[in-house]
Amino acid sequence: MELIFDSMADYIKDKLIDGIIWVLTGLFDSVNDEVANVASQMAKSPETFIPGVYPMIKSTSETVLLPIAGIIMTFIACYELIQMVIAYNNMQNFETFIFMKWFVKTYVAVMAITHCFDFTMAIFDVTCKVAKDAGGLITESTAVTGPQLSHMRTILEGMGVGEILVIYAQIAGLAAGLKLISIIIFVVIYGRMIEIYLLVSMAPLPFSTFGNKEQSHIGQNYVRSLLAIGFQGFLILIVIGIYAVLIQNISVTDDIVGTIWGIMGYNILLVFSLFKTGTLSKRVFSAQ
Numbered sequence: 001m002e003l004i005f006d007s008m009a010d011y012i013k014d015k016l017i018d019g020i021i022w023v024l025t026g027l028f029d030s031v032n033d034e035v036a037n038v039a040s041q042m043a044k045s046p047e048t049f050i051p052g053v054y055p056m057i058k059s060t061s062e063t064v065l066l067p068i069a070g071i072i073m074t075f076i077a078c079y080e081l082i083q084m085v086i087a088y089n090n091m092q093n094f095e096t097f098i099f100m101k102w103f104v105k106t107y108v109a110v111m112a113i114t115h116c117f118d119f120t121m122a123i124f125d126v127t128c129k130v131a132k133d134a135g136g137l138i139t140e141s142t143a144v145t146g147p148q149l150s151h152m153r154t155i156l157e158g159m160g161v162g163e164i165l166v167i168y169a170q171i172a173g174l175a176a177g178l179k180l181i182s183i184i185i186f187v188v189i190y191g192r193m194i195e196i197y198l199l200v201s202m203a204p205l206p207f208s209t210f211g212n213k214e215q216s217h218i219g220q221n222y223v224r225s226l227l228a229i230g231f232q233g234f235l236i237l238i239v240i241g242i243y244a245v246l247i248q249n250i251s252v253t254d255d256i257v258g259t260i261w262g263i264m265g266y267n268i269l270l271v272f273s274l275f276k277t278g279t280l281s282k283r284v285f286s287a288q
Contacts, residue, residue, distance in 0.1 A: 013157075013164060017156045017164065038189060038237070039131075039135035040135070042233035043233075046196050049193050061202070065205055069113050069204035077105075080105065108211070109210055112208075116207040120199075120200050123223070127231050130234050134234055134237045134241075171260060174260060177264060181268065185270070185271065188236075192233070192236075192278070206218050221288055224287040235277040239273040239277060240270075242273075
């Protein structure tokens with residue numbers, strides 16, 4: 001009879017261990033997959049990240065905002081000419097150079113508006129190249145690996161059914177947290193790209209202000225915002241590199257739950273750091 005109970009206990013124990021490893025594998029895979037995709041996502045430009053979105057944004061912006069930008073630029077050009085006339089004592093001190101200067105500034109302003117999308121894409125081409133090069137230098141794996149899970153199984157096999165039941169219950173509680181983290185990572189990555197699309201869609205308006213010194217701070221701040229969100233991808237990859245080193249240095253101990261909580265802590269730290277990259281990048285480029 002005792003042999004039957006022992007066999008049943010071993011069977012239940014094996015099934016519980018299999019369940020724990022299966023749950024952990026599935027949980028870690030969802031986070032690992034999201035983290036592993038970050039490097040490839042950061043190297044994509046707005047034109048290739050979500051095919052079809054950029055042409056739609058460009059077409060809509062050129063149809064709706066470009067005429068408004070032209071009106072703003074025309075107003076600024078007229079204002080500049082009036083200011084020049086007033087500055088030269090209502091043409092009493094006439095100099096041909098002032099008209100040449102006004103013509104060149106107006107020409108540059110027109111070129112800035114008509115090629116604003118080329119300028120914005122040039123900025124992102126540079127930042128994507130930086131992100132691609134940085135991603136190639138991250139050599140550590142960002143995954144919770146098979147050997148780590150195998151070591152967990154070995155430790156679990158040395159425990160009693162009661163201990164495994166307690167661990168199983170705690171791991172079930174951690175499942176929702178790890179799933180939420182994988183979703184947050186997805187939101188951060190795609191949220192950044194949506195912000196890029198929104199910024200790009202407004203390009204004609206801030207570019208229309210470059211013709212006037214007093215109003216050009218609008219365009220300058222816009223360019224700083226583009227640089228900030230572009231180089232945010234580089235900071236995200238640095239965060240991923242740090243996370244990769246931390247996750248690979250985790251040692252699985254007899255305290256299985258403590259080890260899993262440690263992994264959970266690193267993932268929470270990853271999410272917190274990803275959110276901070278946007279603020280830090282804007283601070284570096286003084287973007288408002």
